[in-house]
Amino acid sequence: MDTQKTGRFLKELRKEKGFTQEQLGEKIGVTNKTVSRWENGNYMPPVECLTLLSEIYGVSINELVYGQRLDNEKLADAAEDNLKGALELNEQYYRKSEKILFIMMALSTVIAILIIILMPIDKSNFALGLLLILLVVALAFISNTVNIVALILNKERIERKN
Numbered sequence: 001m002d003t004q005k006t007g008r009f010l011k012e013l014r015k016e017k018g019f020t021q022e023q024l025g026e027k028i029g030v031t032n033k034t035v036s037r038w039e040n041g042n043y044m045p046p047v048e049c050l051t052l053l054s055e056i057y058g059v060s061i062n063e064l065v066y067g068q069r070l071d072n073e074k075l076a077d078a079a080e081d082n083l084k085g086a087l088e089l090n091e092q093y094y095r096k097s098e099k100i101l102f103i104m105m106a107l108s109t110v111i112a113i114l115i116i117i118l119m120p121i122d123k124s125n126f127a128l129g130l131l132l133i134l135l136v137v138a139l140a141f142i143s144n145t146v147n148i149v150a151l152i153l154n155k156e157r158i159e160r161k162n
Contacts, residue, residue, distance in 0.1 A: 005067030
């Protein structure tokens with residue numbers, strides 16, 4: 001997907017309809033800055049907004065994403081290109097979220113280990129010290145379990161979409 005090309009096309013369509021960025025933003029429920037970001041190619045509009053833009057401009061979502069008007073012959077090719085691009089973006093999103101979750105797991109484990117190592121254990125109150133260590137280990141375990149569940153759910157969600 002070429003966000004720059006899509007952005008130029010969105011800008012062209014908006015100007016054809018005689019809307020300012022602010023007017024268009026009001027129609028679809030976003031700010032003029034958001035419209036500007038789309039038109040500059042910094043971001044792609046979300047699906048809900050693509051649907052609204054498609055209706056407002058009288059073009060297909062495939063044409064919006066492809067960044068130009070298409071005849072019937074080119075529409076099928078564009079649809080396939082758009083689908084490939086969407087799947088690639090989805091895969092990139094999954095990999096990025098997977099990295100973030102792994103980093104969170106590693107950090108929670110390192111923090112738990114540091115707390116256990118740096119925690120002073122008073123020999124006169126050994127039971128309390130042991131209880132605190134067990135609580136830290138339990139919290140790290142719960143944190144990592146939540147991250148693993150999030151990874152699994154994210155992977156299942158992506159597999160269902162594909």
